[in-house]
Amino acid sequence: MEALPDHPPRPARRDLPVVLFGAFDRHNLGDLLFPHILTACLPGHAFAYAGLARRDLGAFGGHRVAPLDAVLAEGCAHLVHVGGELLTCSAYQAAVMLLPADAARAAVARYDGSPDAAAWAARQLGTARRIPYVVHKPARAGRVIFNAVGGVDWATLDAAQRAEVSAALGAADWVGVRDHLTHAALAGAGIDAQCCPDPVVMVKECHAERIRARQSQGEVQAVRARTPRGFLACQFSVDFADDRTLAALARGLSDVARHAGLALVFFRAGAAFWHDDLGLYEKLRRQLRGVPGHLFRSLDIWDICALIASSRGVVCSSLHGRIVATAWGLPRVSLRPPQIGVRPDKVAAYAATWEPASIPHSVDVADLAPALIQALALPRAPLEETARRLTARYRECLAQWRPLVEHNHG
Secondary structure (H helix, E strand, C coil): CCCCCCCCCCCCCCCCCEEEECCCCCCEHHHHHHHHHHHHHCCCCCEEEEECCCEECHHHCCCEEEEHHHHHHCCCCEEEECCECHHHCCHHHHHHHCCCHHHHHHHHHHHCCCCCHHHHHHHHHCCCCCCCCCCCCCCCCCCEEEEEECCCCHHHCCHHHHHHHHHHHHHCCEEEECCHHHHHHHHHCCCCCEECCCHHHHHHHHHHHHHHHHHCCHHHHHHHHHCCCCEEEEECCHHHCCHHHHHHHHHHHHHHHHHHCCEEEECCCECCCCCCCHHHHHHHHCCCCCCCEEECCCCCHHHHHHHHHHCCEEEECCHHHHHHHHHCCCCEEEECCCCCCCCCCHHHHHHHHHCCCCCCCEECHHHHHHHHHHHHCCCHHHHHHHHHHHHHHHHHHHHHHHHHHCCCCC
16 A cells, blocks of 8 residues: 655645545445444545435435546545445446336346446446446545445456456555455455444444434334334345245244344335335235334434334344444344355354354344344343444544545645
């Protein structure tokens, strides 16, 4: 990585923003939280919010996002990749997830497995980058930071994709990765990186007041009123859509809910294509055995955080559902997608990197009930200690790279 210059930085150009870049141009809890966390962690800066497409996610608590090339054309002090599984998200995957559901289904039917997929994605996104959320240092930018990014599927990249990402990381000024698998993969490629927790570990520290306010209003308040004995916040993606898996989920959740005397509340952590589907929740809810199940319809990220913070524990396939629960010191169990096979699981990799073995990590659906009962029986002290340790580690990493962006590029 590039060394710090020996000469003093040029005078600050306060008219140039720090560009926060990531996949917050589509609905996903973690991606939409990242720029809020970074904005709070970098006070005193002007910011521009960049993705691959022009979007306004304000209705969901997100940002107005502009395409990166348009933002860079206006001038850039520094560029921060805000986080997420950016290192292995292909152009085809990114292009599909940016489409409305019907268009996405049509694109998958036409291009999945097709040799034309890459060319179609390049046309859709307006960039030739094979891994489009990874950017080599732009000519007019100051520092380039990779903030706790992930890439557990590094082994699945082809040679050209790996070369592209390696070149961008090699030219960056600071690289942080959020799990041991990504760290080992990059080390094997000769890339120096720090291991840094996901920035959402800071959500309580940065936005507790905002989230607590949401707990006493709107749909979150209504859920709390309907569940006076408490509830489990539950989420799973479309990866769990087959009938056998849904039936096993219904059995496991029903057993635990009866055992703990809790209701079940189903929320979506992402509404982008390949994420979560309310219809699946409706289907599962009809299979519950004598326990109340409620649908939480809000997609506002602050409502989702408030729901998790109000719960007695979290069951989810979403990594950031787990991390929000971690920040609040709550019991949590992550669901392992049934079709993942021997491929690495980013949630399991993250939990194994940062959480003690006494806290259940990722489990198969068949093992959900015992793992969740174990999690709910944990004393609060080790859960809260894990939250403190991760926020402290994130602050240490932030202290390494924040000085690099304290002065704008003149």
